[in-house]
Amino acid sequence: MxxxxxxxxxxxxxxxxxxxxxxxxxxxxxxxxxxxxxxxxxxxxxxxxxxxxxxxxxxxxxASERLARELEAEGGLPVDELRRTDAGRIDRASADEVFARRKAEAEQSPGDWRVFFRLAVAYADAGDTPRARKTMQHAIKLHGSTVQIGSTK
The missing domain is CATH 1.10.287 (Helix Hairpins)
Incomplete structure (x- = not known):
């Protein structure tokens, strides 16, 4: 399903x-x-x-789909760069490496919603859904000046 x-x-x-x-x-x-x-x-x-x-x-x-579409149009949507096990599961070490890189990007650009969007994806890939959701909400908030959460634009 x-x-x-x-x-x-x-x-x-x-x-x-x-x-x-x-x-x-x-x-x-x-x-x-x-x-x-x-x-x-x-x-x-x-x-x-x-x-x-x-x-x-x-x-x-x-709101998160709207950000994903905008990021995809800019060519900045994160690609699946994670190694996987033979069973198709995400390799934990690979997810940790990507997460560390995304976290460093977010620390360097604290006002850019794009890096927080990618960090949220990295949190989700690492299996930390609550932090992924909170980080995505932060990305939405940072982008809020051009995208209103409840709007139908």
């Missing part, structure tokens, strides 16, 4: 669960009992948090 397909499947599941939560919340509020009303209101909050999280994920994905 591709990540895009997985995203749509999980989004559909989130929306289905949200509808069920809202339906149950309406029934609990309709009981008129204080405990039922309290639980019913909580049942409305859970889908709101889920929808907010989904929205943030979509915005992040669109």
């Amino acid at each position: 591709t990540s895009r397909t997985g995203f749509f499947v999980l989004s559909a599941a989130l929306l289905l669960v949200s509808l069920v939560c809202i339906g149950e919340g309406v029934q609990l509020v309709a009981t008129g009992k204080p405990l039922g009303i309290g639980l019913g209101l909580c049942a409305f909050v859970v889908p709101g948090i889920g929808v907010w999280f989904l929205r943030q994920t979509v915005r992040f994905g669109r």
